[in-house]
Amino acid sequence: MSYHRVTDSPKKVIVIGAGMGGLATAARLAKRGHKVTIFEATDSVGGKCRTEWIDGFAFDVGPSLLTLPAVYRDLFLKTGKRIEHVLNLKPVDPAFTYVFHDGKKIVFPNLSHNKTVTAVSEAFGNEAGNQWHNLMQRAEQMWDSSRESFIEGELRSPLQLLKRKSFFSDLKTIAPFTSLRSLTSRYTDNTYLKKIIDRYATYTGSDPREVPAVLLTIAFVEEAFGAWHVEGGLGSLATALETRVRDLGVELYTGMKVVKIEVNKGSATGVTLEDGRFIEAEAVVANADAQLVYNQLLSKNRKTARPRKSLRKATPSLSGFSLLLGLEGKSDLGHHTVFFPEDYDAEFDDIFKFKQPVRNPAIYICNPDDQKMREAADSESWFVLINAPRHEPLGGFDWNAPGVREQYANHILDLMEQRGLNVRSRLNVMEIRTPADLEVRTNAPGGSIYGTSSNGARSAFLRARNRSPIKNLYCVGGSAHPGGGLPLVGLSAEIVATAVEEN
Numbered sequence: 001m002s003y004h005r006v007t008d009s010p011k012k013v014i015v016i017g018a019g020m021g022g023l024a025t026a027a028r029l030a031k032r033g034h035k036v037t038i039f040e041a042t043d044s045v046g047g048k049c050r051t052e053w054i055d056g057f058a059f060d061v062g063p064s065l066l067t068l069p070a071v072y073r074d075l076f077l078k079t080g081k082r083i084e085h086v087l088n089l090k091p092v093d094p095a096f097t098y099v100f101h102d103g104k105k106i107v108f109p110n111l112s113h114n115k116t117v118t119a120v121s122e123a124f125g126n127e128a129g130n131q132w133h134n135l136m137q138r139a140e141q142m143w144d145s146s147r148e149s150f151i152e153g154e155l156r157s158p159l160q161l162l163k164r165k166s167f168f169s170d171l172k173t174i175a176p177f178t179s180l181r182s183l184t185s186r187y188t189d190n191t192y193l194k195k196i197i198d199r200y201a202t203y204t205g206s207d208p209r210e211v212p213a214v215l216l217t218i219a220f221v222e223e224a225f226g227a228w229h230v231e232g233g234l235g236s237l238a239t240a241l242e243t244r245v246r247d248l249g250v251e252l253y254t255g256m257k258v259v260k261i262e263v264n265k266g267s268a269t270g271v272t273l274e275d276g277r278f279i280e281a282e283a284v285v286a287n288a289d290a291q292l293v294y295n296q297l298l299s300k301n302r303k304t305a306r307p308r309k310s311l312r313k314a315t316p317s318l319s320g321f322s323l324l325l326g327l328e329g330k331s332d333l334g335h336h337t338v339f340f341p342e343d344y345d346a347e348f349d350d351i352f353k354f355k356q357p358v359r360n361p362a363i364y365i366c367n368p369d370d371q372k373m374r375e376a377a378d379s380e381s382w383f384v385l386i387n388a389p390r391h392e393p394l395g396g397f398d399w400n401a402p403g404v405r406e407q408y409a410n411h412i413l414d415l416m417e418q419r420g421l422n423v424r425s426r427l428n429v430m431e432i433r434t435p436a437d438l439e440v441r442t443n444a445p446g447g448s449i450y451g452t453s454s455n456g457a458r459s460a461f462l463r464a465r466n467r468s469p470i471k472n473l474y475c476v477g478g479s480a481h482p483g484g485g486l487p488l489v490g491l492s493a494e495i496v497a498t499a500v501e502e503n
Ligand SMILES: Cc1cc2nc3c(=O)[nH]c(=O)nc-3n(C[C@H](O)[C@H](O)[C@H](O)COP(=O)(O)OP(=O)(O)OC[C@H]3O[C@@H](n4cnc5c(N)ncnc54)[C@H](O)[C@@H]3O)c2cc1C
Pocket: 016, 017, 018, 019, 020, 021, 022, 039, 040, 041, 042, 045, 046, 047, 048, 049, 061, 062, 063, 064, 065, 066, 067, 256, 257, 258, 259, 287, 288, 289, 292, 320, 385, 438, 441, 442, 443, 444, 449, 450, 476, 477, 478, 479, 484, 485, 486, 487, 489
């Protein structure tokens, strides 16, 4: 995909939503000379990707880890000044600390396979170090086989994959009908390593026992291309992108909700806003969650029956319960720490089967080593994230039921204290965010973090395609191909910008 020539036929394009996918598509299209307008329903840009300040403490309330920064380097480079001119990207070293129920601990270095193997060997023995090496080798092969066909281009149908020359060897490498859990078990019986690998399924809001083995590539990508922080918080990525799109002449309106995508003779013609105005366009790019696009913004018709059916079949992504803790004084907690429970399977049963808050969850804490994220030098801002079932008052879990948020927050603080984290005595600020809050703040149905999950061998094909069945209507972002998380959302924008140009 290249952007070497400015278009001869500029189009009027409307983007619904100023999440990372919407902003990135707008930037690419505006750079090529198209006239782009973004309508964002909430009062701020970035969607799930935002940094919030509360009484002198800053929190990344969405993404707190950037992987595959090349995607955003490419975006900034191709739409104007290089990313280094506008943001300070920092590798996080060590990348992660994992603490297990029995007190065992391992610290993963950043950007070094050899050092990681050494760390695993020292913590769990040489055999485990070799097993990690073999797992990462397999993950790299999977990355090479899947990158082009599954991630960097449009995924139109399984047939498209069949036509590839390397189809049979790719199939063997990717093992599409094997789950991540099963594949890991073939390489290691080390329960600590298994938990570390299992957790990568949650990077797509999924269950390690259900997701295809190819998700092992996430572990490889993190190890090979690193874990990164953006100085000032990852939300700076969104605000830098807002500046970029405005510099490129994009008209961006916040607090303006789109209530309908208008279609005439099978082709999108524009959108209707909440205030009743119709805005005409030659192309509409929907960054809103695909569930909203197909079930609310479009009138139901035969053409959209298939994606609606696929979305019904797909398992929605898990959500998150978070605590924003502004703490006095300093601790020795690293930038990213995960405290694993003894029974990790119970977490996925609670979320996907019983649809209830996890009793003994994995606790992820982001304690950014970034002075620009707090006013007082002698303080810390912790973002604590617990995987949680979506907000689903009918037939699922109601996060707005009286007392639920406070009780669960207290339960998490108790669990943290049991792990030796003395938080209550240092507490200066505490805010609770439930999946219901996430839904309201980001317009993500049920507070799903990643749209639909990757549970099931067919999950990639159930996700919304970038080109909708309605001509001139495109879907971009975490709920569309290739999926959620900042890197994939950035790639989704590149695919959609190219598709808009091609039509
Ligand atoms: C708690 C949490 C932790 C996460 N951690 C990580 C992480 O560490 N690393 C990582 O890479 N990713 C992480 N993610 C995922 C990542 O944030 C998302 O995948 C990504 O930001 C989604 O971008 P998007 O383009 O899909 O847009 P979204 O962020 O979903 O934004 C869509 C926008 O569309 C707007 N919209 C919706 N409907 C309408 C309408 N009708 N009219 C106008 N506007 C509308 C919404 O208000 C919203 O602003 C995390 C997410 C969360 C919530």
